[in-house]
Amino acid sequence: MSLAPEIKAKARTPLLSRRWGDETVVYNPASGQTHLLDLVSGEGLSCLQDSSLDLGTLCERMAGRLDIENDAELRQYVASLLSQLEELGLVELEGVS
């Protein structure tokens, strides 16, 4: 999945979350849904709770937090993650025409 560079993602607020070990549960008051996220998706959402980020910056931050390489594969991975999180109503994409 590709994501235009000008598009920024931000977590919808206010989300409630708890993290235990490598799992995070997130409650979305807007939808009344509770979601279980694994380590990578939880970390991604956490990055987006502080500020709205474009894909490149998000990958950079996630690579730093997860201590992994920031490469094309991660970029593809995170783009797909964003799509899923948006579908679940956990993040909103800004700059989408």
Added chain:
Amino acid sequence: MNVSDLSPKELSDRLTSGSLFFPTGPFTFSLRTDLPEIIDAFGLLYGDFPVLEPGYADFHTSLERLRGVKSWFSPQGTFLSGGVPQFYPFPLQTALPHLEWGLNRCVFRNAHNYLMIHAAVVERGGRALILVGTSGSGKSTLCAALVLRGWRLLSDEIALIASDGSLAGLARPIGLKAESIRIIEEFAPHACMGPGSRGTSKGLIAHMVPPKESVLRVHERARPSWIFFVNYQADAPVAFAPVSKAKALMRIADCAFDYTLLGRQGFEMLADVVESTRTFDLVYGNLAEAVDLFKGPDLDAKLGAQPNQREQLNARNGTSRRLAQAREDGGAATERVVLAGEPGARNASPPPAEPASH
């Protein structure tokens, strides 16, 4: 004065006139019925319950025989709360289980100042053991057995979690199904059982009289300490395994009566409960073996290291491994990312029409 202090005539008079008021945990009920078999069973099952002077009640209930043509051929009953039928008409021979289900229904449909989970709860030393399970999971059987071995009954159907995180008691008769009745009678021949009722949607149902101590101490709250997801499997040896806190929360949300209704408060309360407990899967096929697991003061030692510690270790070691694994799998990382966002996202935990394990 307790129900057992009333003479059979006094009990019958009170029930027939609707002036029998009694507390179950934080709630006060009034009950009116003129069904002789219910009057007798109530005297047995609720013998240790206090009798209150008529006045305020949270729930005014009645159990009646329906009049009408259908009842000529097949006697039908109805259970009402506040004058409103709570079930479709049912065979009169199932009136006693419907009384119990009806009292439960009054609670789980209204008591939203509590987070209510469909679970059994027992207590020892101020610490609560919460047994979560679906119908047929062996939850109530294990609950009854633990109560017969010294654990205090808080509830066999509804875990009432107060806003301060403590568990309130709701000690009432423990409902058991056909096979469970036999197992409990073998396990504890001294167990006091009420009359059996055939023809329910669950087959034969009988209720075990709650121990007097549990009834007397019903107002003593307990702090949640252990949650077990119970799964009875015939002939299986006893086995338990830690369940991650996040997965435990998702599972409990699915069987909570008012998690969705309580919204963010429900999430915070449930997360706090999970945070403060150790969470396990439990499989058992032999009741005595399962009860042995909970015998003695050293349950925590038997259960081993805190899952918290394991989770932290996993977290430290898991990150690189997870993505490396995803890459080894041919870049199919996407499927691995969101574990439970869809389609299992919990947007509603609709309360069962009747508690599933009744």
